[in-house]
Amino acid sequence: MLIQSIIVGLxxxxxxxxxxxxxxxxxxxxxxKPGCGSxxxxxxxxxxxxx
Amino acid sequence: MENEAKPQLTIALAGNxxxxxTTLFNALTxxxxxxxxxxxxxxxxxxxxxxxxxxxxxxxxxPGLYSLDATSLDEQIARDVITGKQAGLPKPDxxxxxxxxxxLERNLYLVTQxxxxxxxxxxxxxxxxxxxxxxxxxxxxxxSVLLKTPVVAVNVKTGRGIDELAAKVAEVRGTTxxxxxxxxxxxxxxxPHGKIxxxxxxxxxxxQDSVWHSDQSSHRISDKIDKVLTHKxxxxxxxxxxxxxxxxxxxxxxxxxxxxxxxxxxxxxDLVRAQMPPxxxxxxxxxxxxxxxxxxxxxxxxxxxxxxxxxxxxDSGYMSRAAFLLDKLMSRVGLHGKAFLPLISSFACAIPxxxxxxxxxxxxxxxxxxxxxxxxxxxxxxxxxTLMIGAFFGGQYVFGFISVGALLMLIMYSIGIIVAIxxxxxxxxxVLKSPPPPFLMELPPYRLPNLRTVFQNMLTRAWLxxxxxxxxxxxxxxxxxxxxxxxxxxxxxxxxxxxxxAAKSVPGTAATGDVIDEPRTTxxxxxxxxxxLKHSFAGRLGHIIEPVIAPLGFDxxxxxxxxxxxAAREVLVSTLSIIYNVGKxxxxxxxxxxxxxxxxxxxxxxxxxTPLTALTLMVFFVLAMQCMSTIAVVRRETNSWSWPIFMxxxxxxxxxxxxxxxxxxxxxxxxx
Numbered sequence: 068m069l070i071q072s073i074i075v076g077l078x079x080x081x082x083x084x085x086x087x088x089x090x091x092x093x094x095x096x097x098x099x100k101p102g103c104g105s106x107x108x109x110x111x112x113x114x115x116x117x118x
Numbered sequence: 119m120e121n122e123a124k125p126q127l128t129i130a131l132a133g134n135x136x137x138x139x140t141t142l143f144n145a146l147t148x149x150x151x152x153x154x155x156x157x158x159x160x161x162x163x164x165x166x167x168x169x170x171x172x173x174x175x176x177x178x179x180x181p182g183l184y185s186l187d188a189t190s191l192d193e194q195i196a197r198d199v200i201t202g203k204q205a206g207l208p209k210p211d212x213x214x215x216x217x218x219x220x221x222l223e224r225n226l227y228l229v230t231q232x233x234x235x236x237x238x239x240x241x242x243x244x245x246x247x248x249x250x251x252x253x254x255x256x257x258x259x260x261x262s263v264l265l266k267t268p269v270v271a272v273n274v275k276t277g278r279g280i281d282e283l284a285a286k287v288a289e290v291r292g293t294t295x296x297x298x299x300x301x302x303x304x305x306x307x308x309x310p311h312g313k314i315x316x317x318x319x320x321x322x323x324x325x326q327d328s329v330w331h332s333d334q335s336s337h338r339i340s341d342k343i344d345k346v347l348t349h350k351x352x353x354x355x356x357x358x359x360x361x362x363x364x365x366x367x368x369x370x371x372x373x374x375x376x377x378x379x380x381x382x383x384x385x386x387x388d389l390v391r392a393q394m395p396p397x398x399x400x401x402x403x404x405x406x407x408x409x410x411x412x413x414x415x416x417x418x419x420x421x422x423x424x425x426x427x428x429x430x431x432x433d434s435g436y437m438s439r440a441a442f443l444l445d446k447l448m449s450r451v452g453l454h455g456k457a458f459l460p461l462i463s464s465f466a467c468a469i470p471x472x473x474x475x476x477x478x479x480x481x482x483x484x485x486x487x488x489x490x491x492x493x494x495x496x497x498x499x500x501x502x503x504t505l506m507i508g509a510f511f512g513g514q515y516v517f518g519f520i521s522v523g524a525l526l527m528l529i530m531y532s533i534g535i536i537v538a539i540x541x542x543x544x545x546x547x548x549v550l551k552s553p554p555p556p557f558l559m560e561l562p563p564y565r566l567p568n569l570r571t572v573f574q575n576m577l578t579r580a581w582l583x584x585x586x587x588x589x590x591x592x593x594x595x596x597x598x599x600x601x602x603x604x605x606x607x608x609x610x611x612x613x614x615x616x617x618x619x620a621a622k623s624v625p626g627t628a629a630t631g632d633v634i635d636e637p638r639t640t641x642x643x644x645x646x647x648x649x650x651l652k653h654s655f656a657g658r659l660g661h662i663i664e665p666v667i668a669p670l671g672f673d674x675x676x677x678x679x680x681x682x683x684x685a686a687r688e689v690l691v692s693t694l695s696i697i698y699n700v701g702k703x704x705x706x707x708x709x710x711x712x713x714x715x716x717x718x719x720x721x722x723x724x725x726x727x728t729p730l731t732a733l734t735l736m737v738f739f740v741l742a743m744q745c746m747s748t749i750a751v752v753r754r755e756t757n758s759w760s761w762p763i764f765m766x767x768x769x770x771x772x773x774x775x776x777x778x779x780x781x782x783x784x785x786x787x788x789x790x
Contacts, residue, residue, distance in 0.1 A: 071399035078402065082596035089590065090746075 127175035128208050129168065129287060130199055132232060133216030134225050135182035136562045138244035138274070141571050142216055143179045145274040146283075171288040177214075178207060184224070186231045192476065200235050212287050213239045219249035219256060219271075220563050222329065223321050229265070230317040233297045238290035241269040242283055247276075248565050253331070260328040266298040275568060340564060347439045348561075350446065357440050358528065364427045365524035369507070372419035379419070380710050383412030387699075402599055405699040410595025413695030413711055414587050414688050417501035418580060424497060425579040426572065428466060433567035437462060442561060444535075451539050452546035452553075454483035461487065461538070464494035465531075466579070468748045472755055482552040486545045488755060489765055490538035492748055495531045495740060497579070498687040502739050503527055505691055506732035509715045526736070533740045537772070586686075595692050598682055601656040602700045607645050651675075651701035652721070670738065670774070671731040671781040673720045675701070684744045730784040737780045742773035 131146075133139040147166025164179035180199050181192040195204065202209025213232050217225040232239050243258065262269040268286040272279035299320035347353050387404040394400040431437045441458040448457060456478045464471030471491045478484040495503075507523040514522040546552070651657050659681065660674030667677045675697050683690035691711070698714035718726035743749070743766045752762040 071395075071397040075398050075402050079596055079600045082593040085589070085593045086597065089593075 127170060127173055127212075127291070128178065128210045129170070129175050130178050130180055130210035130213045130237075131216060132180045132196065132200070132213055132228065133182060134184055134218060134221070134228060137182070137216045137218040137221075137225060139179065139182055139216040141274050141568055142242060142244060142272060143177065144571065144574055145280065147177055168284070170284045173288070175287075178210065183228065185228055200232070200237065210237055211291050213237050214283070214287065215239050215241050217241050217243050218245045219243050219254075220245045220252065222256075222325055223318075226265075226321045226324065227317060230299070230321065233267075233295060236295065238293050238295045239267050240283065240286045240290055241265065241267060242279070243269055243271045244273075245563070245565070246271045246278075247273055248563050252563070255330045257328045261324060264298065264324045264327060266296045274570070343564065344439065344561060347436070348442050350443070353439070353443045357443060360431075360436075361528050361531065362520065362524050364424075365527040366521045368420055368423045368427070368527075369504075369521060369523050372423055372504075375419040376416050379412075379416040383408055383416065384710065386412070398603075401603065401700075402596070406595055406599025406603075406696055407592065409695040409699040410599065410692040411587050411592050413692045414501060414591050415584065416711075417504060417688075417691070418583060420500050420504055421497055421583050422576055422580055424500060425466070425576050429572040429575045430567050433565070433572060435562045435564045438561050447539065448542070451543040453486060453542050454478050454480065457483070457487040460491060461494055464491040464496060467496050467498070468492045468494065468745065469751050472748065472751050475755070480552060482546075482550040485756060485761065486542055486550045488752055488761070489545060489550075490542050492743055492745065492765070492769065493534040493538040493541070493741065495534045496687075496745075497583075498745065499530075499739050501688045501691045502683075503530055503736055505694075505712065505715065506736050509712045509727065510729040510732045512712075526733075530736055530740050533737065533776075537741060537776075541768075590686065591689065591692055594682065594685055594689050595696060598656065598689075598693055599696050599700065601659075602651055602654045602678075602696060604654060607650055607653045648701045651697065656697075669782065670777045671728070671734055671785075673726050675718070675726065676731075676735070680738075683739075685746055687739060687744050690739075728789075730781060730789045733784070734777045734781040738773045738777040740773075741769060741776050743769035 131139060131143055143164065143166060146168045166177045166179070168175045168177040178199060180196045183192050183196050186193055186197050186200075198204040199207055200210065200213065213235075215229045215232055217229060229239065229241060241261075243256075243261075246256075249256065258269050258271055268290060270279045270283045270286055272283055274280075299316065347356060387408045390400060390404045390408065394403070428437075431440070441462060445458060457475070460471045460474040460478075462471075463474050468491050471494065472488050475484045475487045475491070478487060503526070507526055511522045511526060516522060516525060645653070652661075656678045657674065660678040663677045663681065664674040667680065672680065675694075678697060679690045679693035682693040694715060695711050698711065698718060715727055720726045749762045749766060752765055753759060756762070
């Protein structure tokens with residue numbers, strides 16, 4: 068019973084860690100990098116598209 | 119890819135949208151593909167390995183574009199790739215320009231621009247079978263001579279020209295290309311468009327000297343079909359009929375494999391219970407992992423069929439006709455014509471749809487499209503609709519042959535489109551006010567769908583769905599199971615906590631501690647599972663929000679699933695599956711999720727679900743913003759938190775109001 072509880076604890080911890088890592092990766096993937104314009108790629112020199 | 123030597127040869131694949139670029143890319147690279155995003159932006163970067171005369175080449179698929187004038191993001195990225203300015207990609211050694219033979223003049227415009235980069239170009243002439251079916255003839259040798267570059271007719275279906283294309287690429291590698299025309303600057307008369315006129319004059323002369331139109335009958339047939347399919351009344355009737363047939367087929371074809379999958383997961387859970395000793399791990403595997411992940415995976419047949427039909431409609435050229443039909447309506451509300459492709463993509467998933475808005479130059483038009491894209495019913499909503507329809511509307515027909523389920527699906531998709539149009543109308547006249555720019559839409563020729571592309575698309579979607587089920591949904595299922603399983607309560611602890619609450623509500627009693635420490639019973643055995651769930655973390659949270667969702671006809675268990683579904687819509691299904699499994703008492707038999715939903719009871723013994731509750735939930739799901747990934751993409755694309763917050767709030771409020779009207783209105787009409 069104790070072993071079952073330990074395994075379950077580890078599985079839940081792994082799921083939580085996975086969730087936190089995924090969220091933080093998503094956050095960094097979708098944040099604008101310095102030097103990159105909001106509408107253009109990093110190689111565009113931050114030039115904005117005509118609005 | 120990882121185990122192979124780094125390719126020395128870089129080849130860029132460029133071409134207009136709908137020119138058959140993706141089909142050719144898939145044929146040349148097979149399964150050796152790598153899909154990522156260009157750095158800092160969310161435009162898809164596709165690379166693959168192509169063996170050119172025994173040498174490994176890195177084939178880079180440039181976004182589909184009409185020109186390199188660099189007004190939209192796709193065009194800027196294409197320029198960056200060709201000029202070698204794109205991070206992590208060397209300047210290409212050769213460009214393979216994919217040219218649609220049925221739209222030669224328009225496609226060659228991009229080619230004339232490609233000539234000016236000093237990189238050798240090989241032209242891959244696609245759609246040659248359609249072109250020849252239209253009784254057109256082309257002198258490929260002549261085109262090659264006039265353009266001073268190799269031209270190869272390719273047909274992915276038959277394999278025609280694939281080897282020759284590789285041979286020509288190897289042949290031109292390292293050579294210096296010749297620009298086959300000179301600019302007629304034209305002095306002041308030509309103005310700033312002198313280059314454009316020069317290019318088109320040159321293209322016209324090439325086409326005149328190399329193409330013959332021997333029969334116009336096929337054009338006439340295509341035009342006649344278009345007259346019906348794009349007719350403002352009959353076109354819409356046909357569109358509705360096609361969608362009804364698609365939904366009806368999805369339901370009828372998917373029912374058998376879905377039942378088999380459901381039985382399979384049920385058997386797996388029973389096997390776990392039979393083979394493993396009773397305990398917390400067995401509960402987690404059977405009620406959390408198998409019920410949670412299995413609850414979502416059983417909808418795989420529907421997802422596969424949905425993408426089969428989407429691919430068939432796209433590949434046949436019908437989707438463009440459908441977009442043309444809706445274009446008239448959308449332009450009236452002030453949306454840019456280019457909004458259609460992003461909105462149509464959003465029926466699969468809002469994320470690529472929102473990314474595709476980058477082709478819209480006007481910021482205000484782009485943001486208006488982003489704000490309404492999540493209203494299009496994406497594939498993540500499909501399991502929710504299917505569960506509700508399967509539980510309460512399955513096997514019912516209108517007029518004896520139209521399935522109620524298919525009709526309800528059509529209604530849900532239509533609600534999304536209609537609300538999107540209304541919201542766009544309001545946004546374009548208030549916060550995003552701007553005149554809609556003119557838009558010219560191209561209707562691609564009708565053609566037989568390429569089965570390879572269709573199946574590849576289906577398999578990609580199936581893989582993404584299963585990957586999501588095996589990662590995100592699995593993690594959420596485990597966490598939700600824990601929230602529904604803990605804390606484990608005994609009768610004694612429950613009575614104690616009830617007394618604590620009572621003591622807190624009576625001033626003075628809590629201070630003595632007498633009432634709190636003296637339980638009314640000494641019974642310390644665990645509670646039945648249904649009671650355990652009620653006192654779990656999730657159960658407590660569900661009870662807290664119950665007053666808010668009660669006017670929508672939802673009990674606290676639906677509330678828990680609703681909260682969880684804000685991470686991703688399909689999590690509702692896995693949460694309900696876990697709730698009804700975790701909350702199942704020992705004497706209750708295992709049943710399918712559809713049966714469990716149908717038989718679920720509220721705390722006071724009334725049915726938790728009715729057909730009206732199911733309909734209300736579907737309406738809520740059409741309109742609510744329940745996808746963290748979409749919120750993240752909107753944040754990225756708008757470069758601000760204000761827009762995703764605005765989107766989440768207005769969509770969720772709208773969803774609540776619509777669900778409230780549906781439920782209370784239904785009750786007033788006597789459907790409660």
